[in-house]
Amino acid sequence: HKALLSFYALVSFNWTxxxxxxxxxxxxVNLNAVIYCTYILVQVILYQYVYRITCLPGERGFSGKxxxxxAVLFAFTLGWDFFVPDPEKLYATLHSEVSISNYPAYHxxxxxxxxxxxxxSLFYTSLAIFRxxxxxxxxxxxxxxxxxSLSGWLMLSVLLALPMIIIPLGVSVTILRSVLxxxxxxx
Numbered sequence: 001h002k003a004l005l006s007f008y009a010l011v012s013f014n015w016t017x018x019x020x021x022x023x024x025x026x027x028x029v030n031l032n033a034v035i036y037c038t039y040i041l042v043q044v045i046l047y048q049y050v051y052r053i054t055c056l057p058g059e060r061g062f063s064g065k066x067x068x069x070x071a072v073l074f075a076f077t078l079g080w081d082f083f084v085p086d087p088e089k090l091y092a093t094l095h096s097e098v099s100i101s102n103y104p105a106y107h108x109x110x111x112x113x114x115x116x117x118x119x120x121s122l123f124y125t126s127l128a129i130f131r132x133x134x135x136x137x138x139x140x141x142x143x144x145x146x147x148x149s150l151s152g153w154l155m156l157s158v159l160l161a162l163p164m165i166i167i168p169l170g171v172s173v174t175i176l177r178s179v180l181x182x183x184x185x186x187x
Contacts, residue, residue: 003049010042029089032110033081037074039117043124044070046161050128053154054135073116080106128158 017035020027044066051062081089088103092110101107132155 003045003052007042007045007049010038010045014038014042025090025094028093029086030081032089032093033074033078036077036110036113036116037070039113040070040073040120041067043117043121046158047124047128047131050131050154050158054131056135056138069120077109080109125158125161129155132158 014035017028017031020031048062048066055061084092084103084106088101088106089110091101092103092107096111098104098107098111
């Protein structure tokens with residue numbers, strides 16, 4: 001339950017962060033490291049949830065190594081944030097085009113979070129789907145009622161998380177404020 005609660009808390013935080021683009025721009029400059037980390041943590045936690053539910057007898061537990069990359073990205077971005085002035089951090093957060101300043105690498109790094117999220121989302125979603133398929137094959141051997149197994153609803157819940165992959169990519173290639181004010185994207 002902790003993994004699932006953490007997943008929903010992070011998804012809620014990410015949506016709240018998106019709404020801050022419309023209402024509280026001043027808060028955004030202090031959240032770059034947290035956002036970078038949560039974009040990937042959402043996918044890792046969803047995979048952890050799937051892993052634990054589909055764990056077969058004799059398998060080892062979920063490895064904490066999956067949390068190393070989000071922690072490193074968080075520490076790296078947080079450390080870099082100390083050396084970048086707030087106006088530059090805000091510009092990097094709000095604009096996809098690189099600013100003509102002393103911080104083009106930082107700007108590129110902050111805007112790469114959407115592409116990094118896309119990569120990790122595809123990676124962990126693929127791992128989850130393959131794990132569910134493998135679990136389904138394994139339970140065929142000892143389950144009489146395959147149609148009512150948990151693998152069906154588990155696969156559906158992983159597939160319902162796919163919009164979390166597509167939406168950030170759409171945000172990265174369009175004007176952010178117009179996307180967030182669009183009824184289509186909010187739905």
